[in-house]
Amino acid sequence: MTAAPEEYLVPGTGISFNSLPKVSLHDHLDGGLRPATIIELADALSLELPAGDEFELGEWFEDSADSGSLTSYLATFDVTIAVMQTREGLIRVAREFVNDLTADGVIYGEVRWAPEQHLTKGLTLDEVVEAVQEGIELGTDDARNDGHSIRVGQLVTAMRHADRGLEIAELAVRHRDRGVVGFDIAGAELGFPASRQLEAFDYLAQHYFPVTVHAGEADGLESIRGALFHGRALRLGHGVRIAEDIEIERQDDENTYVTLGLLSQWVKDREIALELSPSSNLQTGAIAAWGDELADHPFDLLYQLGFQVTVNTDNRLMSNTTISRELALLTDAFGYDLSDIEVFQLNAAAATFLPLEDREDLADAIAEGFDEA
Template sequence: MTSQSTANTPTPDQIRRAPKVLLHDHLDGGLRPATVVDLARESGYPHLPDTDPGKLGLWFREAADSGSLERYLETFSHTVGVMQTRSALVRVARECAEDLAADGVVYAEVRYAPEQHLEGGLGLEEVVEAVNEGFREGERLARAAGHRIRVGALLTAMRHAARSLEIAELANRHRDLGVVGFDIAGAEAGFPPTRHLDAFEYLKRENNHFTIHAGEAFGLPSIWQALQWCGADRLGHGVRIIDDIEVGPDGEVRLGRLASYVRDKRVPLELCPSSNLQTGAAASYAEHPIGLLRRLHFRATVNTDNRLMSGTSMSREFERLVEVFGYTLDDMQWFSVNAMKSAFIPFDERLAMINDVVKPGYAELKSEWLFQQTASTSGSAESAG
């Protein structure tokens, strides 16, 4: 628990209004259930397990919670299955930006794999252009609704496929048009990041940014390869770095050399608590490594991963962390600044977001909290008198 646990503990409404920064969110894992139903009807997609939006949303969450990898992967076959046209991609990206903005997210990097959206006849360039258009539309609609958000795209290559260099080149062509970086995703075991060294070497030559899904299922070797062989800027998940940290019976903490390197180098960890529980990387929120990593001052960030499958949002993630670890507005600001520092946009733009949006937003909420506490104390004193 944070040492400031008795101070400025936020309410759910304050958590929602707090300026949050999201680095790890999958486009095909965040659709609205009603949108899945609409797009399936429009495209003639016949495989949905239910056409009632409420029941379908519940099915997605239960399938992701089932412990069955087959059922978990089936959830993505349905979302990707209805994202095969230009109009569908524009709509999903637009709604993604709107939903995140309504939840208080001011900056987000949303990832997707262009190679998974070609079944309807689109080319890779057309997929990227459609998603970028949707994000821009979503940003405009969010502003009209009184919310501020900036969304950058991360282009993902699948670990089991052989198109990573092609996708890296695609990301580089669109780097000033809404794409801010590159990623690889998919099963870690059997598909090490070193299979894609040509893509990472290309990106480094082009001075481009990339993150790698590592340290979620496969553990420390995956993290070591992502950092030392591939040169990743960030770790997608990275939660298994906890395996290189020992906590003795007396509470004394010892970091192994990899954990020390990750902390010393300020390598950002894209932690996704709810998703980590579903995949077995943590047994409960109380046992999630984020508590210890926060206490040890790793560059930890809070993320959603797949909002539909986990039935979550950034606000819900923070609500659970506040409840379990006693986190305060100060802690929320710490996580948010960490994430903004680690974003793949230019330094001056990151700094402007921190100084002009994130810090003022939390300062306002802390003043509001203090005013409420003062009013409450004054009211109690008057009642006692």
């Protein structure tokens, strides 16, 4: 049973953000569990949790993640990953993940997760990918039975501090016709550049397999350069610190005058999508150089300059959020209207790892949904 998400209204209208068709590009499977599910799965595995009540547990995740440090933020995943070690647990988590996306009006999503972190109970890499795919398909069936339509693809992720990149890249390609649509590297960014996984990225390029790379969150411009040069990334996971390569020369009441560096100009001109996650970026300190409020986030600067910005949750559990909530927060901070919200969804649709024709169909569905709103 899917809990009804909190509803958010577009200011000045009776339109619900929740009802608008949306695309989710950056959403971690192990960051999207329901607290009640964690408790049930932990009980079956005799695991001790930091809180036994679902509301208290949800608050614990949000409070623990709100640290200003990506390293501390990532520590909360020890709990969620621990309950995702069995086939049954993976199927349930993936199914509910899709159920919750559907309830938030998402019509296409890409879910990223690291199979190498789910092997402690004896499952193989292929078995965990198959279990997650089974859960995804059950979730899409649930949506269809309820009169909704959603499509979800897996982004198989390698942990950047580990040495299994090539093995995980091979796993992703092996399942490319069975639900896996792309590859990612995640985990501690600072000190673990994309070049460490060069063998994996070479393999993926040789097999024409799309890549997104976490970069520009806990590390700066060099990390982004590495994602583009070594990783051949088609999108940047977060990428918010690309704004460090933008020099603000002066501002007046109506305009901001800037100079773009070579790297930021390249990202803009090539329309390399930025998978921005506003609430998460605040929690991890990714935007500390600009401030500590959502209104300080360089999201609007990047949008106004024509970068391919998209809106994401990163981890719905840790940030206690949904895409609808993120859109509402951005609208409140920057005064966006319905046309801006549509642009963000069309940007995301264009950046998906779907075939061109499917991306065009997705864009049409978004445009139709906004026209009918």
